[in-house]
Amino acid sequence: QVQLVESGGGLVQAGGSLRLSCAASGRTFSSYAMGWFRQAPGKERDFVAAISLGGATTYYADSVKGRSTISRDNAKNTVYLQMNSLKPEDTAVYYCAAKLGVAAVTPARYDYWGQGTQVTVSS
Secondary structure, eight states: OOOEEEEOOEEEETTOOEEEEEEEOSSOGGGEEEEEEEEOTTSOEEEEEEEOSSSSOEEEOTTTTTTEEEEEETTTTEEEEEEOSOOGGGOEEEEEEEEESSOOSOGGGOOEEOOOEEEEEEO
């Protein structure tokens, strides 16, 4: 069982930056691939980024590639999403998720989810 708690969301102007954090409970964090997803009102939950168990491999959605960086600190049981050059279309609730084994880009393949953190980008 893994419990995930996101933080770091907020209101930011276009062009600004935010760093989201996701703290995980449990002693087996390094056994879980981690992902970030986002969901805007009336839309499906979309993949943003994912990272492998040890952090060596990362994956990004085209919409955030070059503007965002996912990283993890297994000693702190935490995964991060640094987002730069934010755009109004990045406005959404951002969720972190965990799954055993290989990272994935499909929400349905993740077993554990946080409660989400709101990111609002004003124009």
